[in-house]
Amino acid sequence: MYKFNKIRLMMGTILLTSILIVAGCSESNTEEKKDESEQNNEVTVDSQMGEVTLPSDAEQIIAPFHEDTLLALGVTPVAKWAIGNQLQNYLEQDLKDIPKIEWNMPVEQVLKHQPDLIILEHGIDSYEGSYEDYKKIAPTFVMKEETTNSWRKQLEVFGEILNKDDKATKVLNQYNDKVKEAKEQLSQTVGNETVAVIWATGNQFFLFEENRHSAEVLYSELGVTPPELVKNLGDAQTKWNPISLEKLSELKADHVFILAEEGEQGITTLENSSVWQSTPAAENGNVYILNDQSNWTNRGLIASQETIKDVLEYLGE
Incomplete structure (x- = not known):
């Protein structure tokens, strides 16, 4: 009888130990999952x-x-x-x-x-x-x-x-496809003709360098040719200096985008200037006024897409 009770006690001890081990493992796994979950919410x-x-x-x-x-x-x-x-x-x-x-x-x-x-x-x-x-x-x-x-x-x-790594890759690939299509289209419609971008604000004029804001999309990504005056500007600096009306007379661009809010004084100045009216783009009716310059004066995927849309609207056909 004593031996039987001793065996039963041993079995009970083993069972209890097993339960405690399993419980401990379960608790450990729960803690590990919790830690893993917390880590997944941080980077x-x-x-x-x-x-x-x-x-x-x-x-x-x-x-x-x-x-x-x-x-x-x-x-x-x-x-x-x-x-x-x-x-x-x-x-x-x-x-x-x-x-x-x-x-x-x-x-x-x-x-x-x-x-x-x-x-x-x-x-x-x-x-x-x-x-x-x-x-x-x-x-x-x-x-x-x-x-x-x-x-x-x-x-x-x-x-x-x-x-959102996957989303970033997806939208960038989609954008690259748009650039490729637009570049091919412009190579047919514009070819080697030159294009410039001017921002008119107040009565001042700012000529975009090749890498100024979204002009980089125009020249570097879409492969549009800048006129010599733009090439000579060099890289964009932090301080953006206006260009004189007299200097604009040297702008031998085939096409010009002018960014100006509706009613901007600068547009009236250009319309009344014989110097401006004698430039190739003005003489040939290839000056395009855009009333919203915000996408052109920023950098971003959406800004770049909007710039491509602007360019194709006037030069893509």
Whole structure:
């Protein structure tokens, strides 16, 4: 009887130990899955401020002046860049109901929008607040200079941060297909004829360099030929200097796009100028006025698509 009870006690001990081991394993697996789940909601990336860990499931995002990239990835920001009443008009179809935030990111405005992710350009000193100020509000990513200056790089980096790598690849491939089609079309309709872009604001004129904003799409991607005056401008500098009306007389372009709001004084000045009217584009009726310059004065996938649309509307047939 004693031996039987001893055996039963041993069996009970073994069974209890087994249960505890299984329970421990189960709890361990649960914790591992929990840790894995938490890690899946975060991403560690390199930034201008070093390595940072960010939430990959953020929904309340502020990325001033880079809403183009967010929208290209199917993400709507919680606030949109503005300078007073000046907006990125070409994005307003998607952002018309989104509140504005001033371009220099006042801390109190940022707080009001309660972001869970802030994305800033590399020139952090241009903002009203400091990096530490914004970090106290939400995880903050500061782009490196190469990311700020390249919308393609932005797509890649934003895709990584927001867990949308596949979307980034897809929209970029679609864009590249559009560029290829447009380039082939323009090679037939424009060939080697030269094209220039001028922004008229007030009574001043700014001639786009080959790599100024979306002019890079025109020249580098679509393969359109710039006139000599544009070639001689060299690379775009941070400070953009106006060009005189007399200098514009040297613009031997076959086609000219003029970016000017409706009623802009500069258009009247050109219409009344014998100097301008004697240029090849004006003489041949190949001057095209675009009232919305916003996509031309920005860089982004959507801006580039809109620029291609503008170019094909006037030069594609």
